[in-house]
Amino acid sequence: MSKATYPLKLPLSVKEAAARLAKADGVSLNQWIASAVAQKVGAMETAADFLRQRAGDASGEDFARILDRVAAGAPQAGDERPSEKH
DSSP states (O other), X not given: OOOOXXXXXXXXXXXXXXXXXXXHHXXXXXXXXXXXXXXXXXXXXXXXXXXXXXXXXXXXXXXXXXXXXXXXXXXXTTXXXXXXXX
């Protein structure tokens, strides 16, 4: 596995919390941060793949056609945007 370095600047409170958690896990801060970044990358890539699969061959035009079929009118109670609630 090839490795790259990256100078990372963190707020002090975040670094202290990460260092505390790394120590509790019995790993170095560097290993803990690398693992956290890898988990986030995996989650984001998995979500993107899932959404691509769900969309299939659908396009933005398909979505617009579906929205055009929605009746105009006020939203049902509870579906308002926060700024529209009374």
